[in-house]
Structure formats: C-alpha cells, structure tokens
Amino acid sequence: MGVKSALTIAGTDPSGGAGIQADLKTFQEREVYGMSVITSVVAQNTLGVEQVEHLPISFIEKQFDSVWNDIKPNAVKTGMIATIDMMELIAEKLKGSNVPYIIDPVMVAKSGHSLMEEESRSVIRNMLIPLSTVVTPNVPEAEFLVGFSINTQEDAEKAAKVIVEQLGAGAVVVKGGHLEGDAKDVLYDGREFTYFTSERLNTHHTHGTGCTFSAVITAELAKGRSVKQAVKTGKAYITDAIRYSLELGNGNGPTNQWGYRLQGLPNQEG
Ligand SMILES: Nc1ncnc2c1ncn2[C@@H]1O[C@H](COP(=O)(O)OP(=O)(O)OP(=O)(O)O)[C@@H](O)[C@H]1O
Numbered sequence: 001m002g003v004k005s006a007l008t009i010a011g012t013d014p015s016g017g018a019g020i021q022a023d024l025k026t027f028q029e030r031e032v033y034g035m036s037v038i039t040s041v042v043a044q045n046t047l048g049v050e051q052v053e054h055l056p057i058s059f060i061e062k063q064f065d066s067v068w069n070d071i072k073p074n075a076v077k078t079g080m081i082a083t084i085d086m087m088e089l090i091a092e093k094l095k096g097s098n099v100p101y102i103i104d105p106v107m108v109a110k111s112g113h114s115l116m117e118e119e120s121r122s123v124i125r126n127m128l129i130p131l132s133t134v135v136t137p138n139v140p141e142a143e144f145l146v147g148f149s150i151n152t153q154e155d156a157e158k159a160a161k162v163i164v165e166q167l168g169a170g171a172v173v174v175k176g177g178h179l180e181g182d183a184k185d186v187l188y189d190g191r192e193f194t195y196f197t198s199e200r201l202n203t204h205h206t207h208g209t210g211c212t213f214s215a216v217i218t219a220e221l222a223k224g225r226s227v228k229q230a231v232k233t234g235k236a237y238i239t240d241a242i243r244y245s246l247e248l249g250n251g252n253g254p255t256n257q258w259g260y261r262l263q264g265l266p267n268q269e270g
C-alpha cells in the first residue's frame, strides 16, 4: 500500500504549538508523511500574536504546485488563510480534485488576535466550504458561518445541519471547547449526529488544540478511515494532548503531541 501523505496549507507558529508546525508534528505522530504550504508567517508564541506577514499569492501558488505536481497528497487541510485572494487560489486548485479536504476555519487566535480578514469570512463560507469533506469550526466560527448564536447543544446541532445542508460541507464537527460543561463535539454528516464527549480538563494550556484536532482528522482520512473513525481518533488524541499538556512558555502552553501514547491509543486501529 505504501505510505500515505497529507498536506497542510496554513500559517506558521514559530513557538511550535499551532499552525503548520502543529500540523506537521501531528501528521508525523499519526504515521502520515507531512507536507506544507505556508500562507502567512506569524510572529507568535504562547502569549499571543506579535505580527503577521502574508506571502505573495503567486508564491503561495508556486509552493502548492511544487508539492501537488510531485507528491499528490492523500488528504489536504487548510488552517489560517487570511485573505480573499488566498481563498480563491485554494478553491481553484482543489476544485474537481477528489482528495479529502478538511477545513479548520481559523478566524481568531485564542489570544484574541484576528487571523482572517473580516471581508474574507463570507468567502470561506461560499467558496471553500462547498468543497470540503469535513469542516471543524469552534463555536464562534460556527456562529459566524450560520449567523445565529450557539449557547446550547440544540443550537450546535441546528448549526451543524445548516453547515452541511445549506452551506454544502460534506460533514461538520462543531467543537464544544467554548461551551460550558463537558467538552462535547457534535459531528453531522448529512445523515446522523454523532457525539464525542470528554470531561472538561481544567487547564489554560490549550494553544493549538483546534489545529491539532483537525490535523489528526486529516491524517486519518489520508489513511482511508471513515469520517466518523477519524473524528473519534481526533477526539481521543486531543483529549490526551490537553490532559498531559506541556509546561512550556509563559502563556497558554502547547498541547502534548505524545500524550495519547501514555493512554496507548492504537495507531493503526480499524
Ligand atoms: N478544556 C478542555 N478539556 C477537554 N477538551 C477540550 C478542552 N478545550 C478544548 N477541548 C477539545 O479540543 C478540541 C479543539 O476544540 P477548541 O474549541 O479548543 O478549538 P479551537 O478553539 O478551534 O482551538 P484553536 O485555539 O487552536 O483555534 C475539541 O475536541 C474540544 O472539545
């Protein structure tokens, strides 16, 4: 069968906990060959974002073509894509390809800094979401996509239905990290709801949780797992990554990419 590969198209985190760096570490842990296209270079760490520099669109395209025309990935994910131009480019490149496509619709960093221009938000909804296999919004991102507020589990389910049935996503996981109580994620695939629940871990070391979670899903889809199995593995992996989070940095520390090994999550299940 040979090795499977995955491509992340996203911004960077030089402190290693989020963005491209988190994605590549996650792909490696999930035994998938990782590749990357950088959209923006971000000066950030566990305390927040200092500065963002977008790469020229023609250069993002060059990076993409370099990878795609040589090693076509078995799955592709997008994280931070800040501008309309970047979104249009990605839509053009991915349209018509049957490679599984995971969108983490990153809008604002945990520290509150915007990672997506306001005007681009409707473009991700209209141009990219219809191309997706899975979208993984947190509650504020899902609220933006559907245009109503989400306070309860019923609201999250209603939003999930809108994202699949009206916006055209293949499937959606509305993440419960921002709601009260247990951390309950809702998967809707157009047919049924599946719930993935963990206890809420009492920690502020959650830098990069969303990136890591969606990167696991990407790696699992690259290996041919079903969406449900991929999300199940993503949830198990991120829970242990938060549970055993690393005491690094002076702010919201990174998660532990080796955490799941302590629980023995099998690497080649299913
Ligand atoms: N305190 C917590 N305890 C347990 N699980 C959590 C906690 N916070 C988040 N999670 C889980 O982590 C995953 C990522 O969710 P989260 O809502 O943190 O993403 P996000 O806000 O997109 O992250 P990011 O800051 O990277 O953008 C989900 O599966 C969520 O349920």
Ligand SMILES: Cc1ncc(CO)c(N)n1
Binding pocket: 010, 011, 012, 013, 018, 019, 020, 042, 044, 079, 080, 106, 108, 109, 110, 115, 207, 208, 209, 210, 211
């Ligand atoms: C580059 C990048 N992508 C995503 C996030 C979301 O946490 C971040 N902080 N930085």
